[in-house]
Amino acid sequence: MKRYNEVVSNQREFFKSGKTIDVNYRKKYLNSLKNTIDKYEDKILYALRLDLGKSKFEGYETELGIVKSELKNIIKNLEKWSKPKKVSASMMNPLSDNKIYNQPYGVCLILSPWNYPFQLALMPLIGSIAAGNCSILKLSELSPFTSGVVREIIEEVFDEEYVSVFSGEADEAISLIESDVDFIFYTGNPKIGASVAESAGKRLIPCVLELGGKSPCIIDRSADLDNAAKKIVWGKFMNAGQTCVAPDYIIADRLVFLELRDKIIYYIKKFYGENPIESKDYPKIINKRNFDRVCGLFEDKKLIYGGKCDEEQLKIEPTILEVYNTDEKIMQEEIFGPILPIIVYKNKNEIFNIIEKNKNPLALYLFTEDKNFEKEIIEKVSFGGGCVNDTIIHCTSEGLPFGGIGRSGLGNYHGKASFDAFSHQKSIVKSKKIADISMKYPPFDERKFKLIKKVFNIL
Template identity: 45%
Template sequence: MKIVDYTLRRAVSKMAELNPETIIQLLKQQKSIINGGKTGSLEFRLQQLQALKRSVQQHEREIIQALHQDLRKPEFEAYSTEIGYLYDSIGYVMKNLHKWMKPDRVRNPLVHFGSRSYIYSEPYGSTLIIGPFNYPFMLVMDPLVGAIAAGNCAVIKPSEYTPHVSAVISKLISECFDESYVRVIQGGQETTSTLLQAPFDMVFFTGSVRVGKIVMKAAAEHLTPVVLELGGKSPCIVDKNVNLDVAAQRIVWGKYLNTGQTCVAPDYVLVHKDVRAQLIAKMKEYIISFYGTDSQLSPDYGRIVNHAHWQRLNGLLEGAVVAAGGQTDREDLYIAPTLLDGVNWSDKVMEDEIFGPILPVLEYHNLDQVIEAVNSRPKPLALYLFTNDKQIEQRIMSTVSFGGGCVNDTIMHLVSPYLPFGGVGSSGMGAYHGRHSFDAFSHKKSVLNRPTRINPSFLFPPYNAKKLGLVKRFLK
């Protein structure tokens, strides 16, 4: 505890030092490192990834403690969703990086006969990683893995809403890397704004749609490429032809994991009218099974990040039909796992992403209603479908646009390093995880290597009808 608090005070004292000139000087240092080729070798990148993993291992207890201080996150969730996930990510990247770094040779059209074509992956350069509060450790460290793997330098801006986690991140990164290579900069909105005004080569942002628009607008001033991992109202569709017991268990787990503060949590349930009452009854059972009859006493149930978010969520309960939960405690930042019944699309709870432990339940009569309802709203980051009907599965997959999702499960698609994770439309742009993280932080440079022994003179002026005829033979 004393170590974390000391680091926190030290970090806060450094916040005032940040100014635009400091960032410009840092970017010059990072560009010098990149241009000097220091980050270019496989050996260097593997060494940095191994050093990062070792540093996290050394500070594992502090990270878990900080996550509990900021979010009351249970140790199981702290390890599995933040620390253990990062270990797995680093291991997968280190195992495959040598293959990803090799130039990809691609085919040539006939007009390039005798030539060789390659796609090289080169680092963008100086990258800015801005993290959120809900998974405050993993959602800056996992993008950092991609940045390092692709040969970039990085500046990390953790969330100011989770100061203890931010302090630990700053501590372990400063012990692990030279600050001219990877540096943590803490602060609030003004700090973020100052960082966004700097000419970074790439920006990776995880957070709300509202702030995502601000980030993209700022990046446009420098024509800086961005990856935006945002959110939205992710639907969970429950067909009548399904194992309701399994569906209820997996929905409750996915919704109330991290106290509902998960960007891909089921935001609302659309359940067939014939099984609505049964599904609600089973979800009630699993809430009690997971967290007991009083979840405020459960060591496995966390808290809302701060009073502003608690107040917003508490307002969504006003006038609502509560089927389960609904208890709140402002001083404890507690909101019980809550189910809302009798919800309509016009209700306040259906206006924006909930991002908390409140789950509205709506019923539908036919699949056309579901498709129309989801497609008439902004494209969600995730979609979950519970059904045993392959035709329904195929129809939803082929007619509804969303970032990613699961059939007969929730959340778990983002755990796979083989699947790209990202949004579409207002839920984000770009994707990462596994090879996709390497690609997200790499510029794909196209190179044509043409031999001098073959010189197609028909391409050069002066032009004539014969040359045009040859071009038409190749290009038609």
């Protein structure tokens, strides 16, 4: 614990120096980070291949490219976002200057996961630096090759008193969470997220939690089934299903179930071939423990397609199951692997009942051409974010905040939302003597009472 406290103490002293308050200082290091990432591009993509079996294309599409885009966007807009924002004065204090200042928290702890070990480490770190904080980054020990490259990049760009890196076992994460930090950003599963929130809450430390959940994919009878199948296969089996916003299960209208099933199988074969396990474009499961867990989730009698498990390569082929009720084991927790259950519905009310069993999903996907149905789902169902007639893609938009609700998370980030997440909005009113309202001072009489009522009725 002494080591962690020393790092926090050194970072706090560095933060007090005021260097990170300077927007140009932040931009200098963000640019340096961007240039260093460019230099390490091949090494990053190779590490992702070693940890998760990702092709160069998928590694760039889902990790490296997103981080580069985020850096470019934040560097471009940081000066504008950092300026105090002027807001209108109140009737009780006319002619005053009212501004919102963005104040960094201080020392921020970022705990990143293994499934997107580059993207989900760097994205929140970029937000923390942009907002003017010092940062401690805890990388996952389950993705050692990528974590090692990230460490190299960070140590080349930053002094430890500004950004430091840890990548030990779970006990190290616990020690860091319990250290004297000012803000915690956690990405991972809801169970650990709840523990992080409890620890932060006891010390009144603000936190952002990016969790998961069972994200449904609804297909109604008006949907373009070919488009739906293509987008579902792309979004679900990317990273072998180890994606927090992957479609976790399908809720399909009974009238389109058979055609949808056949089209999903068609696109699995088109994307990954007759034997996906041998495809160089199809990733692997992160480790043996997760491989065994996912293989234990399906039974042959429910199998529609797939089901092969290759322990040597840690690959599970894309697998489609038919599920008859929400009480089955596979519907009790987030799958986080390449298994796609399909539940058939007869009427719309069943959709809401099914989702309610695993409420507050991180994402929801809807395939429909019915505008009224689209409006009903978006307005009635509580979820973090999602897409209509697509999957996953909402996470890549720089203008859209990303985050969960309830069981799937707390707070948002990406783009401007990242800057806001790592900043406290401090409100300041600068009054002018000439505009002082005398009636607000005692003694009070009936005339003043009537006057104050009139003032507030005008507002």
